Amino acid sequence: MAGFSPEWLALREPADHAARNPQVLGAVGAHFAGRNSMSVVDLGCGAGSNLRGTYAALPLHQHWTLVDLDERLLAATRQTLTGWADEAREQGEELVLTKGDHLITVDTRQADLNKDLEWVLGWQPDLVTAAALFDLTSKRWLERFVAALTGQRLPLYTVLTYDGREVWQPPHAADARVLAAFKHHQHGDKGFGPAAGPEATDVMAEAFRKSGFAVSIGDSAWRIDERRGELARMLATGIADAVLETGQVDAATIADWLATKSHAASALVGHHDLWARPV
Ligand SMILES: C[S@@+](CC[C@H](N)C(=O)[O-])C[C@H]1O[C@@H](n2cnc3c(N)ncnc32)[C@H](O)[C@@H]1O
Structure with a gap:
C-alpha cells in the first residue's frame, strides 16, 4: 500500500468537503432522519475527514468506528478530531466529542480491509461509509465487499471515488498521454489486487443493483482554482511521479508538463459519490 501523508489529507479535506454531492448526502440524511442515534463504520478513515464531512447530516447521537491500516493516521485522526470538536475527552479507549448539537463517540481500529473485511463488517453498524478509498481496491475485492454488505443488508455511503476525468487549464500537448499513463498506474496493485481505479463506482453500482439494492450516484468533482494552488501543485506532482513510474512518458x-500544471489556472478532477441501500 502506498502511504498517505497527514499533510496531503489535510490539504485535500476542504476541496473534498466542497466537492461532495449534496443530493447524495441529502438522501443519506433522509434515510436516517427521525432516529436519535446511529452507528457508523468508516473504512480507510485517514485522518477523519469523512466524519467531519458527514456528521451534520446524521442523527444527534452517533458512534463512529474509524478503521485504517495505517496506525500513524489513526493517531492523527484522534488529534484532528480533538482539535475540531467543541469539546473532546477520552473515556477508556473512546473519544467523546461534542460538535454543535451533536454528541459523537469515536473508536479507532487498525485493520487491513483486504484481510479483515469480514471481521470489520461483522460489527454490523447502521451505516458503512468511506471516502476516497474504493479506486484503490480491486474489482474482485469490491464484489466480495458488496456481497458481504448485501448479505447483511448494510447500506453504504461513499464519496470521492476517482472517475478518471481530468481537465487542466492551461492545456499541455502531453495531457492525453499523461492521463493515459496515470490511469494505467491507477490500475496497479494497492494492496487489494489490480486496482479498479476509475471503474470502481461502476463495479459497485452494478453489483449492488444485481442484489436488489437501490443505488444513487452523484458527481463530486474537484473544481480547483488559484485559491487552491497548493492542492493543484501537490496533485500535479503526484500525477507526474506516478506517470514516471510507468515509463510510458519520457x-x-x-517535467515540462509538471512546470505548466504547477501554475495551473484551474483543474477539474472527476469523482463520484454513491449511496446504496436495501429496499
Ligand atoms: C486516499 S486516503 C483517504 C483517507 C480518508 N478517507 C480521507 O478521505 O481523507 C485512503 C486511505 O485508505 C487507507 N487504506 C489503504 N489501504 C488500506 C487497507 N488495506 N486497509 C485499511 N485501510 C487502508 C489508507 O491508509 C488511507 O488512509
Missing part, C-alpha cells in the same frame, strides 16, 4: 516531457 522524463523531459513530464
Whole structure:
C-alpha cells in the first residue's frame, strides 16, 4: 500500500468537503432522519475527514468506528478530531466529542480491509461509509465487499471515488498521454489486487443493483482554482511521479508538463459519490 501523508489529507479535506454531492448526502440524511442515534463504520478513515464531512447530516447521537491500516493516521485522526470538536475527552479507549448539537463517540481500529473485511463488517453498524478509498481496491475485492454488505443488508455511503476525468487549464500537448499513463498506474496493485481505479463506482453500482439494492450516484468533482494552488501543485506532482513510474512518458516531457500544471489556472478532477441501500 502506498502511504498517505497527514499533510496531503489535510490539504485535500476542504476541496473534498466542497466537492461532495449534496443530493447524495441529502438522501443519506433522509434515510436516517427521525432516529436519535446511529452507528457508523468508516473504512480507510485517514485522518477523519469523512466524519467531519458527514456528521451534520446524521442523527444527534452517533458512534463512529474509524478503521485504517495505517496506525500513524489513526493517531492523527484522534488529534484532528480533538482539535475540531467543541469539546473532546477520552473515556477508556473512546473519544467523546461534542460538535454543535451533536454528541459523537469515536473508536479507532487498525485493520487491513483486504484481510479483515469480514471481521470489520461483522460489527454490523447502521451505516458503512468511506471516502476516497474504493479506486484503490480491486474489482474482485469490491464484489466480495458488496456481497458481504448485501448479505447483511448494510447500506453504504461513499464519496470521492476517482472517475478518471481530468481537465487542466492551461492545456499541455502531453495531457492525453499523461492521463493515459496515470490511469494505467491507477490500475496497479494497492494492496487489494489490480486496482479498479476509475471503474470502481461502476463495479459497485452494478453489483449492488444485481442484489436488489437501490443505488444513487452523484458527481463530486474537484473544481480547483488559484485559491487552491497548493492542492493543484501537490496533485500535479503526484500525477507526474506516478506517470514516471510507468515509463510510458519520457522524463523531459513530464517535467515540462509538471512546470505548466504547477501554475495551473484551474483543474477539474472527476469523482463520484454513491449511496446504496436495501429496499
Ligand atoms: C486516499 S486516503 C483517504 C483517507 C480518508 N478517507 C480521507 O478521505 O481523507 C485512503 C486511505 O485508505 C487507507 N487504506 C489503504 N489501504 C488500506 C487497507 N488495506 N486497509 C485499511 N485501510 C487502508 C489508507 O491508509 C488511507 O488512509
